[in-house]
Amino acid sequence: MTEFLEKTEQEYEGEHDRPLGTYVRIIGVYGTVVAAAAVVAKLTGRRPPERISLLDVGLMAASTNKLARLLAKDPVTSPIRAPFTRFEGVSGPSELKEEPRNTLGELVSCPFCIAQWVATGYAIGLVFAPRATRLAGAALTAVAASDWLQLAHTKMVQST
Template sequence: MTIDTVARDYDEQRNAPLGGYAALAAAFVATAGAFTAAARRRGTVLPDRVPPWDVLLLGAASYKTARLFTKDKITGFVRAPFTRRKEDTTAGEVMDEPRGSGLRLAVGDLLSCPFCFSAWSTGALVGWYAVSPRSARLAGAGFAAMTLADWLQYAWTWTQQAAED
């Protein structure tokens, strides 16, 4: 059974770049494995537990980094080879759509979906946390503060609109 047969059986429109998805998954696993091997060689000791506060901090930071990479206007240069701008949305964000085929389309899917990209941003942040918890917390706090600032901007806008109505 070939990847084309599997893709056709999986998606009748043949739009799902399963080979590209497999390559991205393999790259993710290989990167995680290489990082783990390097951390072991370096003698990195993993924490016995991760405090709930750090989980919340890393979660907020992962949310924000995923949105920055997949939705922010300014990071469009990263997505441009793999996506096409569909429309501008609110709060300086954009809606991009993947383009191309195969691996290019798979990367476009990844770079236009904050839910998809969050696995990658979480992996990077957790790896950073394992190697250098203090600096990861500091960066996480910065991204979490950006998340809070976003919500405060929305709250201000909603309050202003309600006062005008």
């Protein structure tokens, strides 16, 4: 089986360095987190919401976007990413450009990649602490809206 997996990885990579084994471990950690949350929910009698309202979906989407960008790009969170990335410069207003040093660097510096983990955390939060989760989501959504207003203000001032 190991030979088959190594051959598959080599054939997939071709001339590129694609660490499939590490990706499998990351998927395993993600699956373990989701399974553990489901087991704990079952043992504690927690149930997912009967339905998710459009307002909840909007709040979840906006707050997931903001927290993913905060974790993956914000200068203040760069110490979290530093062991896995290398500083390259500034990529936008209050955002850094970093080069991943390894597979975890790829995960923690990519807002698209980390958004899956953030959204899963939000969903788990709706099961275990819905009020606190919605409050945190509302705060992050307010910050995201403020970011857009800041950018719009800057654009208006620059155009006059």
